[in-house]
Amino acid sequence: EPEVTQTPSHQVTQMGQEVILRCVPISNHLYFYWYRQILGQKVEFLVSFYNNEISEKSEIFDDQFSVERPDGSNFTLKIRSTKLEDSAMYFCASMGTGTEAFFGQGTRLTVV
Amino acid sequence: KNEVEQSPQNLTAQEGEFITINCSYSVGISALHWLQQHPGGGIVSLFMLSSGKKKHGRLIATINIQEKHSSLHITASHPRDSAVYICAAQKTSYDKVIFGPGTSLSVIP
Numbered sequence: 471e472p473e474v475t476q477t478p479s480h481q482v483t484q485m486g487q488e489v490i491l492r493c494v495p496i497s498n499h500l501y502f503y504w505y506r507q508i509l510g511q512k513v514e515f516l517v518s519f520y521n522n523e524i525s526e527k528s529e530i531f532d533d534q535f536s537v538e539r540p541d542g543s544n545f546t547l548k549i550r551s552t553k554l555e556d557s558a559m560y561f562c563a564s565m566g567t568g569t570e571a572f573f574g575q576g577t578r579l580t581v582v
Numbered sequence: 583k584n585e586v587e588q589s590p591q592n593l594t595a596q597e598g599e600f601i602t603i604n605c606s607y608s609v610g611i612s613a614l615h616w617l618q619q620h621p622g623g624g625i626v627s628l629f630m631l632s633s634g635k636k637k638h639g640r641l642i643a644t645i646n647i648q649e650k651h652s653s654l655h656i657t658a659s660h661p662r663d664s665a666v667y668i669c670a671a672q673k674t675s676y677d678k679v680i681f682g683p684g685t686s687l688s689v690i691p
Contacts, residue, residue: 518678575624578623
């Protein structure tokens with residue numbers, strides 16, 4: 471069974487620090503996404519990525535966020551200067567042709 | 583108004599009961615997803631539907647495109663089915679999915 475893997479599973483960081491969340495999507499998928507879920511709330515879309523560029527981003531995805539596919543396998547989300555309100559579960563997802571979305575197990579980010 | 587709504591918000595059932603979770607959406611879609619989220623937080627895709635009905639084990643998902651409504655049924659429910667079930671709409675192929683608020687299901691032995 472193919473799967474999306476995310477690392478780390480849990481990250482604690484000081485406010486103002488940069489964090490990089492990593493994802494390995496399913497190998498033949500071409501569409502990649504980041505979502506986040508603040509504790510007790512529903513999952514929200516952050517950004518979608520296709521053909522090495524952002525195809526859509528939400529209002530949440532401001533200048534402190536960036537995404538990259540540096541080596542053709544990893545898909546990363548960088549938060550430049552973390553704030554307390556960035557504490558959330560971050561999910562990576564990938565989609566192939568005609569397939570459902572496959573989600574990673576998430577990275578729980580805690581900003582202190 | 584939320585584009586994807588679910589009911590009920592919380593559901594408690596006795597083991598063995600037949601369970602139905604409902605989803606309604608207000609946007610045109612290319613696909614409707616049902617997802618499961620366990621207490622640890624990970625999300626698992628259960629179904630992707632664009633029409634009709636799909637079945638996997640004890641889970642059945644149906645969709646009525648005209649009424650913009652989908653249901654997830656669980657037959658012979660078991661405590662291990664306890665989780666949050668999320669409906670999510672996808673407007674066009676490869677578009678982001680728009681998540682509903684989730685239904686928290688607890689199945690009691």
